[in-house]
Amino acid sequence: MSTTSRTIHRVVVVMGVAGTGKTTIGPLVAEALGVPYAEGDDFHPEANVAKMSAGIPLDDSDRAPWLDAIGRWAHTRDGLGGVVSSSALKRIYRDRLRAAAPGVVFLHLTGDRALIEERMAARKGHFMPTALLDSQFAALQPLQDDEAGVAVDVSGSPEEITERAVAALRRLVV
Template sequence: MLHPAHERPSIVVMGVSGAGKTTTGILIADVLGVEFVDADSLHPQANRLKMAGGEPLTDEDRWPWLDEVGRAMALSANVGIVMACSALKRSYRDAIVRLAPSVQFVHLHAPTQLLAARVEQRAGHFMPSRLLASQLDALEVLASEECGVEVSVDGPIGDVVARAIAALESLAPHRRGPVGAR
């Protein structure tokens, strides 16, 4: 079930740069009739400048940002929210869940070549393509006890969104663990 009748969905669309988090998140939010937020907008300016300079963020850089992400998710729990957030490591997702326990994750994945091509084509984003490798190295896929689904971004975006929503709906209430939607 996507969410109980008394609760609106709290969804984090996660993955590395180029996975399509923002586009997919916007469309999921539109289908569900809830707010969309890009977690990149919650980064402090120092983080943005660091990434724009080609320097990967450290965990110390990320913790305050992840707290902000968790607070935003918690504040929107009653009205629903979809947030695009890299959430690459289990510890990062745990930090979000500590503040917003009802969060469900949608992990978007794709072949490295597709991700690299997408990142290269983006204009005006502060995340340079040369940091993709560090994100792939840091990525920890959803563990069996995490509440989330894995969705391939192969195919048209409408199909990706439909697979993500169907996979989320397949989660039983309070069920923990990833469900694949390939």
């Protein structure tokens, strides 16, 4: 990768619908920025994983403890930097994360629905079924102008996506 290793000392939340590559791109962005990565799915309570595994979408009350756990992690990384994945589909979820860690910035992974569904169907061992993709797109509220963040298209290789993401984040945070 041709990115430089200059660290960004803010926490980056890699967001987007299921299948956009948060778990693939997040660690690559963290490595390029020289900061630790935390997998957002690891913050889900067992009840949430069971619900999603059964093909039942989470509601806002299900997401609250998950978002709070991610927010606590982001708060501990304030000033040190880090990357964490979280769908953060709705503005209220991002507001909750910002309330816990005001300096977070968002990296919204976006893309063509057909490409995302294809990638989602190809992944192995993940609890989120493709049947929930429609509910993800229905809930998605893209970043608004007053939110610190960037949107990056997920077409191309993981390395290409990471290059675009890191360049956009550096422009945003510098």
